[in-house]
Amino acid sequence: MSTPLVIVGSGMAGYGLLRAVRHVDRGRRVWLYTADDGCAYAKSQLACGLARGKMPGDLVLASAEQMAHRLDASIFTHTRVRAIDRERRVIHTDRGEQAYGELVLALGARPLRPAPLRGNAASQVLTLANLADYRYFRNELDGRRRVAVLGGGLLGCEVAEGLVRAGCEVTLFEPGNRLLADLLPVLCGARVARTLHAAGVEVRLEDGVQSIEQGLEDLELLTLSGQRLTAELVVAAVGTRPTAAIAADAGLAIGRGIVVDHQLRTSDPAIYAVGECAELGGRLFVLHEDIEAAARVLAGVLTGTQARMSWQPRLQRLQLECCPTVVCEPPPVAGEWQESATPRGVRALFHDRRGTLRGFALVGESVSEAARFFGAIRH
Ligand SMILES: Cc1cc2nc3c(=O)[nH]c(=O)nc-3n(C[C@H](O)[C@H](O)[C@H](O)COP(=O)(O)OP(=O)(O)OC[C@H]3O[C@@H](n4cnc5c(N)ncnc54)[C@H](O)[C@@H]3O)c2cc1C
Structure with missing residues (x-):
């Protein structure tokens, strides 16, 4: 055999x-x-x-x-x-x-661990990268409401919103000056931050957690900006x-x-x-x-065929119920984002040096334009 x-x-x-x-x-x-x-x-x-x-x-x-x-x-x-x-x-x-x-x-x-993180409860930081993590996290969440989420990337934003919708009080920490910085240009990220805030997430930009100590009842957090606050759970989504x-x-x-x-x-x-x-x-x-x-x-x-993998443009819908967001990430080529915002949405288009549309990001009502732009990129 x-x-x-x-x-x-x-x-x-x-x-x-x-x-x-x-x-x-x-x-x-x-x-x-x-x-x-x-x-x-x-x-x-x-x-x-x-x-x-x-x-x-x-x-x-x-x-x-x-x-x-x-x-x-x-x-x-x-x-x-x-x-x-x-x-x-x-x-x-x-x-x-x-x-x-x-x-x-x-x-x-x-999942990466946030570093450097000090304190006798630093090891209690949870992650949510697979079904086993989910099982553990759900158990830990039982009877608790106040959660700190570390990391304002895609997973951090999705987890923060999910927890708020589940009835939790959530503080989202991002050491950089905007959310979703790896994925969205400036105005789009700012609109997501504003909408998450309006949905109930306390968004703390340019701040993170430097140490976690076990208090009598809660976890005691010391932030990078020197503030002290408490949480019942801390979850890291830092990549x-x-x-x-x-x-x-x-x-x-x-x-x-x-x-x-x-x-x-x-x-x-x-x-x-x-x-x-x-x-x-x-x-x-x-x-x-x-x-x-x-x-x-x-x-x-x-199985013996001569197939080849090539990168194609992809349309990605973020799982943020409060803030419809669609992204077609541009390939790694030189070019520029141009953004325009209205009270109802943000549209960002990425053109390469020849002026060809290579990617886009749409937030709020602008997502209705996704099919048109995606069609233009694929032609
Ligand atoms: C919370 C979350 C949300 C996401 N949401 C989206 C989304 O909305 N849209 C999207 O496009 N992508 C999303 N992604 C990304 C996407 O889901 C992942 O890229 C994809 O699931 C990865 O699949 P994988 O099989 O490569 O890895 P995994 O699903 O991590 O599987 C790895 C497997 O390898 C096994 N393994 C590892 N080491 C060993 C070993 N030494 N011996 C034996 N087994 C081993 C593990 O047990 C596991 O079974 C998300 C990711 C996360 C974490």
Whole structure:
């Protein structure tokens, strides 16, 4: 019997690849290893799950057993891959060794911890990066209302809004001078900040938390600006880093993530990487459309077609109910944002040096223009 295709990871990338392989090849032996419980779910539902008071089980689309049955694969849950022996084409797992014909790393990204953070309760800062985090966070939230959210990026804004909608009192800390600075130009970010504030989030720009001490009842926070306040929970949303340690230890090329070519192949021709752990042409995979597209390309490559991954413009709708926001991120080219604001919305257009529209961001009522601008970019 031939050595199996081995996939490591049961997130959108790992399961996306398994699904795409099954579209073109029902007979291939596939073994999937995952450090978690292997439940299929959408990360985009975590923040709105909080808002709607959903139990963790409500977010599960299918269990590992159901996925194994539907996709005809052997799935090993709660099994971490510890090392890759490239010479012998073997992985070392918690259950022992496993030989591979081809190996796909779909390891995701891990949340960063805010640093430097002092105080005897600094380790109590929670994250919300996966279903296990959600389960823990929901338990901790039970009976508590006052939450501090660290980080004014996309996840921080979505979590802050979700918690306010769930009835919490939320303070959102962002050390920079605007929200969503990596994603939106100035006026758009300012409008989101204003709308979140109007929805009940206390937005603190140019401020963060420097230490957390356990008080008699509450957590006592000292902010960067020297103010003292209390909270019952602190959640960090300060970014993620691709999970690449086992790839690095095995000597694969690493940049910010595991470096792959347009066929998702790493520097070892028998090993591929897909999803948030991978880096292609200096870019990381963040959006689920890009991850799904890469999974389809990789399924083609693994079944003998000459597919290639290329970056396409994507329309991203932020999960902010109080403030409809749509972004088509421009590619990394020289150019300029031009923004215009009305009381009802903000429109920002990004043109390159030749004057061609390459990206846009729309907030409030301006989102109705998304299809028109997106059509213009794709032509
Ligand atoms: C809260 C949140 C909201 C988001 N919302 C959106 C959104 O609205 N729209 C959007 O486009 N994107 C969104 N994203 C981003 C997108 O969901 C992610 O990029 C995507 O889910 C990543 O999928 P992945 O399979 O690469 O990684 P993950 O889903 O993190 O999966 C990684 C898998 O690898 C396993 N693993 C890791 N190391 C090992 C090991 N050594 N051995 C075995 N298994 C291992 C893990 O257990 C896990 O199963 C969001 C992300 C988050 C965190």
